[in-house]
Amino acid sequence: MTTISNNFKSLRQRQQCALIPFITAGDPDLETTADALRILDRNGADFIELGIPYSDPLADGPVIQAAATRALNKGTKLEQVLEILRDVIPSLKAPIILFTYYNPILHRGIKSFLALIADVGVKGLVVPDLPLEEAAELIQTAASFGIEVILLVAPTSSQDRIDAIARQSQGFIYLVSVTGVTGMRSQIQNRVQHLLTDLRSVTDKPIGVGFGISAPEQALQVKEWGADAVIVGSAFVKRLAEGSPTEGLQAVEQLCQELKSAISLQPVGSAK
Numbered sequence: 623m624t625t626i627s628n629n630f631k632s633l634r635q636r637q638q639c640a641l642i643p644f645i646t647a648g649d650p651d652l653e654t655t656a657d658a659l660r661i662l663d664r665n666g667a668d669f670i671e672l673g674i675p676y677s678d679p680l681a682d683g684p685v686i687q688a689a690a691t692r693a694l695n696k697g698t699k700l701e702q703v704l705e706i707l708r709d710v711i712p713s714l715k716a717p718i719i720l721f722t723y724y725n726p727i728l729h730r731g732i733k734s735f736l737a738l739i740a741d742v743g744v745k746g747l748v749v750p751d752l753p754l755e756e757a758a759e760l761i762q763t764a765a766s767f768g769i770e771v772i773l774l775v776a777p778t779s780s781q782d783r784i785d786a787i788a789r790q791s792q793g794f795i796y797l798v799s800v801t802g803v804t805g806m807r808s809q810i811q812n813r814v815q816h817l818l819t820d821l822r823s824v825t826d827k828p829i830g831v832g833f834g835i836s837a838p839e840q841a842l843q844v845k846e847w848g849a850d851a852v853i854v855g856s857a858f859v860k861r862l863a864e865g866s867p868t869e870g871l872q873a874v875e876q877l878c879q880e881l882k883s884a885i886s887l888q889p890v891g892s893a894k
């Protein structure tokens with residue numbers, strides 16, 4: 623069965639680091655979102671994180687905030703996002719991880735929300751403002767729908783919190799590389815290497831690193847520090863929004879290929 627955990631197992635066997643692009647649903651429009659999902663899937667994405675636009679995206683920097691605002695101004699609703707997913711997911715290899723803030727989940731009720739997203743084939747859920755005290759309930763209910771809930775560790779998390787997250791997180795652990803909001807950074811701090819080592823010492827679960835990664839060299843760096851996955855959001859969202867939808871999709875395709883080849887193992891015995 624396709625699950626995030628199972629896909630990571632097979633990536634590990636092949637000693638591959640996963641690429642997880644993030645895009646915002648409905649920016650510039652839902653048709654382009656569907657095209658982008660197919661393009662990312664065909665060009666090396668191992669999982670795709672799809673953001674549900676939200677009016678108060680407190681963990682997001684300017685690029686993703688602006689994308690969410692544009693998507694909301696277009697009237698993008700969860701139901702419509704799920705409709706395109708119902709259509710697209712059967713043709714994708716990469717499992718879809720839905721990204722949403724906690725309020726929209728509570729608003730619908732945890733169970734009904736999970737039933738809706740499971741029904742269209744979503745495999746994972748990231749909720750950046752989920753209180754750790756409420757994680758167990760969401761994780762358990764999600765598991766009954768075949769959905770894995772990925773928890774986030776921040777550079778400021780206490781050791782107790784890190785231990786609890788490592789224990790509870792499903793699929794993988796999302797290591798946030800910097801304190802602050804999402805967005806491209808010119809450099810990935812060396813500290814990320816230590817954060818990775820510390821986290822690795824308490825868990826065997828796969829670790830994905832996100833926040834601030836936009837360039838192939840940065841992705842490779844994070845891979846070499848031992849990450850099982852690199853997550854790249856703002857760089858994709860920015861490219862997708864530039865120019866016409868066709869131009870945006872071309873730029874997304876190119877970035878996906880560049881990132882993927884940077885983190886892919888050279889086949890043994892290949893020239894160079």
Ligand SMILES: O=P(O)(O)OC[C@@H](O)[C@@H](O)c1c[nH]c2ccccc12
Nearest residue numbers: 644681750804805833834854855856
């Ligand atoms: O945009 P960046 O810096 O590449 O970061 C990842 C990212 O976009 C995605 O995982 C994400 C988008 N919004 C978030 C809010 C919180 C945690 C993570 C996210």
